[in-house]
Amino acid sequence: MRAVFPFSAIVAQEEMKLALLATAVDPTIGGVLVFGDRGTGKSTAVRALAALMPPMRVVVGCRFGCDPDAPATHCDECRARRRKEPLPSRRAPVPVVDLPLGATEDRVVGALDLERALADGVRAFEPGLLARANRGFLYIDEVNLLEDHLVDLLIDVAASGENVVEREGLSVRHPARFVLVGSGNPEEGELRPQLLDRFGLSVEVRTPGEIGARIEVLRRRDAFERDPAAFVARWQRKDAAVRRLILRARELIDDIDVSDALLEQAARLCLKLGTDGLRGELTLMRAARAVAGLEGARTVDLTHLRRVAAPALRHRLRRDPLDDSGSSLRVERAVADVLGA
Amino acid sequence: MTNPPAAVPAAGADAALAALLLSVDPSGLGGAVLRAAPGAPRDQWLAALRARLPAGAPFKRVPLHITDERLLGGLDLATTLRTGRRALQRGLLAEADGGVVVLAMAERVTIATAARLAAVLDSRSVTLERDGLAARIPAAIALVALDEGIEPDERAPAVLLERLAFHLDLAGLDPRAALAVSADAAAVAAARLRLPSVALPEDLLTALVTTAAALGVHSARASWFALRASCALAALRGAGAVGEADAAIAARLVLAPRATRLPAAPEDERDETDEPAEAEPPTAEPAAANDEPAPPPQALDESAEVVLAAARAAIPAGLLAQLQAGLVRRPQRGAAGRAGALRGGALRGRPVGIRAGLPERGARLDLVETLRAAAPWQPVRRRAAAAAGDASARRVRIEGADFRIRRFKERSETTTIFVVDASGSSALHRLAEAKGAVELLLADCYVRRDRVAVVAFRGRGADVLLPPTRSLVRAKRSLAGLPGGGGTPLAAGLDAALAIADAVQRRGGTAVLVLLTDGRANIARDAAPGRGQAEADALQSARGVLAAGLNALLIDTSPRPQPFAAQLAGEMHARYFPLPHADAAALNRAVRLAATATS
Numbered sequence: 001m002r003a004v005f006p007f008s009a010i011v012a013q014e015e016m017k018l019a020l021l022a023t024a025v026d027p028t029i030g031g032v033l034v035f036g037d038r039g040t041g042k043s044t045a046v047r048a049l050a051a052l053m054p055p056m057r058v059v060v061g062c063r064f065g066c067d068p069d070a071p072a073t074h075c076d077e078c079r080a081r082r083r084k085e086p087l088p089s090r091r092a093p094v095p096v097v098d099l100p101l102g103a104t105e106d107r108v109v110g111a112l113d114l115e116r117a118l119a120d121g122v123r124a125f126e127p128g129l130l131a132r133a134n135r136g137f138l139y140i141d142e143v144n145l146l147e148d149h150l151v152d153l154l155i156d157v158a159a160s161g162e163n164v165v166e167r168e169g170l171s172v173r174h175p176a177r178f179v180l181v182g183s184g185n186p187e188e189g190e191l192r193p194q195l196l197d198r199f200g201l202s203v204e205v206r207t208p209g210e211i212g213a214r215i216e217v218l219r220r221r222d223a224f225e226r227d228p229a230a231f232v233a234r235w236q237r238k239d240a241a242v243r244r245l246i247l248r249a250r251e252l253i254d255d256i257d258v259s260d261a262l263l264e265q266a267a268r269l270c271l272k273l274g275t276d277g278l279r280g281e282l283t284l285m286r287a288a289r290a291v292a293g294l295e296g297a298r299t300v301d302l303t304h305l306r307r308v309a310a311p312a313l314r315h316r317l318r319r320d321p322l323d324d325s326g327s328s329l330r331v332e333r334a335v336a337d338v339l340g341a
Numbered sequence: 342m343t344n345p346p347a348a349v350p351a352a353g354a355d356a357a358l359a360a361l362l363l364s365v366d367p368s369g370l371g372g373a374v375l376r377a378a379p380g381a382p383r384d385q386w387l388a389a390l391r392a393r394l395p396a397g398a399p400f401k402r403v404p405l406h407i408t409d410e411r412l413l414g415g416l417d418l419a420t421t422l423r424t425g426r427r428a429l430q431r432g433l434l435a436e437a438d439g440g441v442v443v444l445a446m447a448e449r450v451t452i453a454t455a456a457r458l459a460a461v462l463d464s465r466s467v468t469l470e471r472d473g474l475a476a477r478i479p480a481a482i483a484l485v486a487l488d489e490g491i492e493p494d495e496r497a498p499a500v501l502l503e504r505l506a507f508h509l510d511l512a513g514l515d516p517r518a519a520l521a522v523s524a525d526a527a528a529v530a531a532a533r534l535r536l537p538s539v540a541l542p543e544d545l546l547t548a549l550v551t552t553a554a555a556l557g558v559h560s561a562r563a564s565w566f567a568l569r570a571s572c573a574l575a576a577l578r579g580a581g582a583v584g585e586a587d588a589a590i591a592a593r594l595v596l597a598p599r600a601t602r603l604p605a606a607p608e609d610e611r612d613e614t615d616e617p618a619e620a621e622p623p624t625a626e627p628a629a630a631n632d633e634p635a636p637p638p639q640a641l642d643e644s645a646e647v648v649l650a651a652a653r654a655a656i657p658a659g660l661l662a663q664l665q666a667g668l669v670r671r672p673q674r675g676a677a678g679r680a681g682a683l684r685g686g687a688l689r690g691r692p693v694g695i696r697a698g699l700p701e702r703g704a705r706l707d708l709v710e711t712l713r714a715a716a717p718w719q720p721v722r723r724r725a726a727a728a729a730g731d732a733s734a735r736r737v738r739i740e741g742a743d744f745r746i747r748r749f750k751e752r753s754e755t756t757t758i759f760v761v762d763a764s765g766s767s768a769l770h771r772l773a774e775a776k777g778a779v780e781l782l783l784a785d786c787y788v789r790r791d792r793v794a795v796v797a798f799r800g801r802g803a804d805v806l807l808p809p810t811r812s813l814v815r816a817k818r819s820l821a822g823l824p825g826g827g828g829t830p831l832a833a834g835l836d837a838a839l840a841i842a843d844a845v846q847r848r849g850g851t852a853v854l855v856l857l858t859d860g861r862a863n864i865a866r867d868a869a870p871g872r873g874q875a876e877a878d879a880l881q882s883a884r885g886v887l888a889a890g891l892n893a894l895l896i897d898t899s900p901r902p903q904p905f906a907a908q909l910a911g912e913m914h915a916r917y918f919p920l921p922h923a924d925a926a927a928l929n930r931a932v933r934l935a936a937t938a939t940s
Contacts, residue, residue: 038560039561039563102413102469102471106472112716112717115426117716117719119425126473128470142456145456214550214554218550218568221565
């Protein structure tokens with residue numbers, strides 16, 4: 001296992017880090033899309049987040065990593081089991097599953113277990129990546145290059161939280177709730193609007209403009225490559241502090257207050273930008289609440305809303321292919337208009 | 342191979358040095374792109390690299406149209422069937438672990454393959470999720486991309502270039518001259534051992550980053566490669582720390598070819614040459630326009646100046662000229678969008694799933710899925726076979742209904758080429774409306790995910806304002822900045838469009854030509870004024886459009902429809918639309934109709 005670059009050692013890229021942390025606090029925000037310049041550490045950040053996530057409790061022996069404390073989300077196997085016995089549980093790391101570009105459909109959705117079918121003539125389901133990613137993260141680098149038939153699968157599952165497999169005489173359904181994390185460079189191609197919509201937050205990353213930051217990026221990378229273990233150890237305390245922030249925010253989040261006035265502001269912001277549907281407002285509120293939680297605040301205020309407005313809304317603007325004022329700029333303007341400077 | 346580096350031109354010496362550095366730290370430097378026709382210099386370079394790799398290091402060639410199962414790995418069918426247990430067949434990248442992979446014809450590689458290679462270069466491993474197998478297999482490789490592109494825009498995809506330390510152009514090398522490499526395999530092996538302990542002084546790290554910024558090289562990967570290269574250089578010298586000279590050479594080798602702007606010269610002119618480059622980079626995304634970090638105005642300490650001067654001196658001549666003329670298109674961005682779109686995989690198509698069916702008429706059998714379909718039936722079929730007296734009970738029994746074939750999408754990409762008349766006569770009338778019409782068409786292209794290119798003609802000739810791209814914002818911007826005035830060199834405009842269309846078609850795409858003109862051709866192909874010859878030339882070019890089999894549409898922008906424009910449309914077999922007088926709705930309809938008719 002290669003050492004993973006520590007999350008807290010990532011230089012700058014505050015918006016990306018905040019968005020990733022927010023989804024770590026509240027997975028229902030629904031994923032992060034990281035789009036931007038090459039060589040800005042997009043995948044480094046995602047992998048770093050994986051190493052940072054506090055472990056979760058899973059049902060022992062469950063192939064889908066069901067949560068023992070959330071019976072409503074259980075897979076069929078766990079449902080059947082719990083009628084007979086109390087479900088044993090254990091701690092497990094939060095899965096962060098890579099969906100590589102060359103993946104085949106059978107590995108993504110799951111398929112007939114070939115070995116058992118050939119050897120024993122047994123028709124058994126072999127879970128795929130979607131099963132493994134349940135309750136965790138599904139990461140797709142170069143998401144805009146993912147083949148269309150895989151995108152179709154993802155769109156469906158990401159919306160329903162359930163993977164339905166009907167192939168080779170198998171008929172299986174299992175929970176597949178995951179935070180979809182995608183990264184890519186917009187120049188390689190654009191994302192289908194339907195897939196775009198599945199991402200709760202969308203962040204733009206750019207090379208830090210400041211020389212000092214660039215030097216620091218290189219210095220840390222050099223230190224990491226020379227002695228990964230020592231580097232990770234040096235940042236362990238900072239990473240642990242971030243982990244504690246996530247845990248605290250998760251505890252706080254259900255009690256964080258969102259005033260009606262603030263909800264109205266959010267609604268007006270969305271109205272101003274003409275975002276389609278309610279998803280924008282919902283994401284905006286959830287993300288603002290998660291950020292408030294990360295800061296240890298008890299109520300969501302305008303500063304939280306402002307910080308998440310761009311990532312929550314910039315990919316939901318009605319597309320005008322000819323509008324060259326970037327969507328970030330449009331959100332910024334609307335924020336200034338509606339929420340005041 | 343170890344001749345004294347006497348009569349070798351500078352480019353050759355640098356190329357040789359790059360091979361040497363790559364052999365010291367193959368996976369750390371990612372690799373190199375070699376732009377050269379096949380021939381002695383390229384072969385020598387590859388041989389020089391190979392000779393200095395560790396003994397037994399793999400050296401593999403990747404053909405252009407390699408399949409995913411060969412590239413990444415997949416199910417080993419023979420073993421799986423024999424043993425009844427799933428066996429993994431490693432792909433070529435995994436087999437090359439610790440060595441070098443040579444990618445032939447990198448300028449033609451699909452973006453899909455390029456992205457897979459990029460992922461492997463990044464993670465130094467293959468993440469395999471195929472055919473019911475999941476594995477992570479080490480694959481620390483260096484990639485040598487052989488780029489045989491001729492046109493400036495025929496190049497390896499940016500997603501790959503980004504991850505290769507050295508961008509070498511061997512085109513100017515004398516094929517008879519021997520490539521002089523100054524160290525042998527033993528020296529390289531010693532350097533490789535020394536490499537991990539080579540220290541990099543803080544001021545040189547700063548110098549490399551500042552140099553990168555001054556050259557407009559923004560990716561952290563480029564600076565990182567420069568850093569690795571300087572360490573490898575120090576290791577080769579036998580030094581324990583990187584010296585100023587190492588950093589300067591590294592900047593020359595890694596950073597200079599990536600320059601997107603000209604750094605201000607050390608002393609004199611804080612000149613205006615780099616202004617235009619900054620002022621209007623026709624970048625692909627709107628957000629990028631304001632993220633240009635300013636070059637460091639002062640604060641260049643001594644070593645930074647040395648390093649920057651070295652890099653500046655090594656900016657390739659062609660690139661230098663472009664930078665000076667303010668023509669820089671920020672190669673990484675511009676080229677990326679194009680490369681990505683071009684290589685969208687029209688040739689073999691993208692896989693779009695599996696379906697039941699017989700592998701006939703060229704359909705590709707998917708063995709794994711076929712086996713999967715057959716597997717559940719094996720006990721039944723074996724029993725049936727046994728009952729029928731067939732003794733070969735151990736064989737896997739596959740029947741017609743089990744066959745699964747792979748579906749590919751063979752959609753060839755459409756490129757709509759706008760040829761806009763920006764001459765004085767046209768500008769008087771309605772260049773603005775013409776621009777409006779183009780914008781309507783652009784919006785439609787967006788819906789259909791077409792690519793667009795824009796050619797404008799005015800004065801004495803035609804300009805390609807925008808080579809084929811998917812970025813409609815760039816298309817719009819290129820039009821918005823289009824001035825009007827001058828003569829009407831219609832033939833030149835059509836010829837320029839034909840050249841683009843030819844390039845598109847050679848890559849298996851479809852080109853559609855949309856010509857907006859008032860038809861008043863008055864500049865001939867040889868740039869001489871005169872209506873007669875100009876019209877004759879225009880008609881000849883129009884016949885060229887027909888011969889090339891292009892779908893064309895002519896929008897007549899003059900207030901009163903021109904007979905010559907109609908004649909021109911006739912020669913091209915184009916649809917002819919006189920732009921109705923100031924009627925946006927009618928224009929809208931016409932454009933919609935045209936767009937659907939040509940698609």
